[in-house]
Amino acid sequence: MSIFNSAAGKISSLYKDLYTAWSLHRALPSGSDPFFPAGALVCVEISNCNLKCVMCPRGGVHGLVNDRRGMMGMELFRKIVDKFKAEKVTVRELWFANWGEPLLNPDFPEMVRYAKSRLPDAKLIAFSNLTCLTDPSAVAASGLDRIEVSLSGMSQEIYSRNHAGGNVKTVIENLAALAAAKQRLRSAMEITVKFHDYKYNKADAVLAGEFCRGNGIVFKFTRCYVSSVEGNVAFQKEKERFTEFYGGFIDMEKEKELAHTLGSPAQCVLRRYQVAIDFDGRLYRCCGVYEEKNLMGSFFDQEIRRIPAIDSGICRVCVKTPISWR
Numbered sequence: 001m002s003i004f005n006s007a008a009g010k011i012s013s014l015y016k017d018l019y020t021a022w023s024l025h026r027a028l029p030s031g032s033d034p035f036f037p038a039g040a041l042v043c044v045e046i047s048n049c050n051l052k053c054v055m056c057p058r059g060g061v062h063g064l065v066n067d068r069r070g071m072m073g074m075e076l077f078r079k080i081v082d083k084f085k086a087e088k089v090t091v092r093e094l095w096f097a098n099w100g101e102p103l104l105n106p107d108f109p110e111m112v113r114y115a116k117s118r119l120p121d122a123k124l125i126a127f128s129n130l131t132c133l134t135d136p137s138a139v140a141a142s143g144l145d146r147i148e149v150s151l152s153g154m155s156q157e158i159y160s161r162n163h164a165g166g167n168v169k170t171v172i173e174n175l176a177a178l179a180a181a182k183q184r185l186r187s188a189m190e191i192t193v194k195f196h197d198y199k200y201n202k203a204d205a206v207l208a209g210e211f212c213r214g215n216g217i218v219f220k221f222t223r224c225y226v227s228s229v230e231g232n233v234a235f236q237k238e239k240e241r242f243t244e245f246y247g248g249f250i251d252m253e254k255e256k257e258l259a260h261t262l263g264s265p266a267q268c269v270l271r272r273y274q275v276a277i278d279f280d281g282r283l284y285r286c287c288g289v290y291e292e293k294n295l296m297g298s299f300f301d302q303e304i305r306r307i308p309a310i311d312s313g314i315c316r317v318c319v320k321t322p323i324s325w326r
């Protein structure tokens with residue numbers, strides 16, 4: 001799974017809020033809490049992914065390198081949450097998953113319970129392909145506020161054009177099982193299907209919408225884009241080839257219209273508000289960064305409030321690259 005396939009659009013949906021907060025922050029004296037007034041967005045990778053979605057960097061179209069494999073243990077997760085508490089950094093949202101599939105981690109329900117007990121005001125959100133749901137009741141009862149499930153078709157033929165390696169029948173059965181567990185346990189957890197807006201799947205989107213309405217699931221038709229910072233850098237280097245590839249999935253005219261550069265890293269709301277942590281405790285600059293060479297050292301070597309100020313080469317490259325989602 002990936003930020004793109006599990007959470008297509010999650011950055012865009014928060015962007016407006018965060019941009020407003022950032023504008024307010026600019027009016028504050030320097031030295032104010034960098035996470036004021038929105039609170040930190042914390043993104044924690046707790047597992048690998050079991051799919052290789054075509055539109056995700058894991059699909060391999062750009063030849064990007066991220067070979068690391070691992071599963072976050074409960075002990076490390078506790079230490080991460082405890083560090084936010086110890087340094088009194090407000091957590092606005094905690095996201096389970098970046099490029100991975102959180103339900104592969106057997107400790108996932110316990111991690112959610114722990115985060116809920118220590119960070120009761122944080123919104124806890126998981127991004128999943130829902131291909132592997134061993135215990136629907138444990139997820140529904142964990143205290144998770146929302147699970148966002150990525151879907152791109154209702155038939156195997158349509159689904160597997162992007163979700164390579166996934167079985168759509170399993171996903172649909174798991175959605176129904178999770179919805180039933182939520183109802184049985186009277187869980188407040190929201191289940192959302194993020195249905196990818198591709199050129200070829202509009203009829204399946206109608207079917208997915210009907211399925212969601214019948215099962216008390218929120219349906220969102222979600223814009224898709226050229227994913228990851230490094231993917232966009234690669235796109236700019238071989239525009240013709242990649243325009244043809246992405247053109248089979250998304251409206252490239254729209255993508256180009258929305259793509260923009262930034263004046264400096266300080267203007268990026270993700271840099272300002274996000275703390276993204278890999279399964280082994282290393283820091284990503286943000287959830288849009290994919291390659292291992294761009295990781296920034298251990299989360300535990302930094303005071304959290306200092307993280308936005310860490311100098312990182314990937315930001316300097318990113319701001320000069322036209323990107324549609326940041």
Ligand code: SF4
Nearest residue numbers: 268271286315318326
């Ligand atoms: S790499 Fe830096 S500038 Fe680019 S989106 Fe991430 S935080 Fe923002």
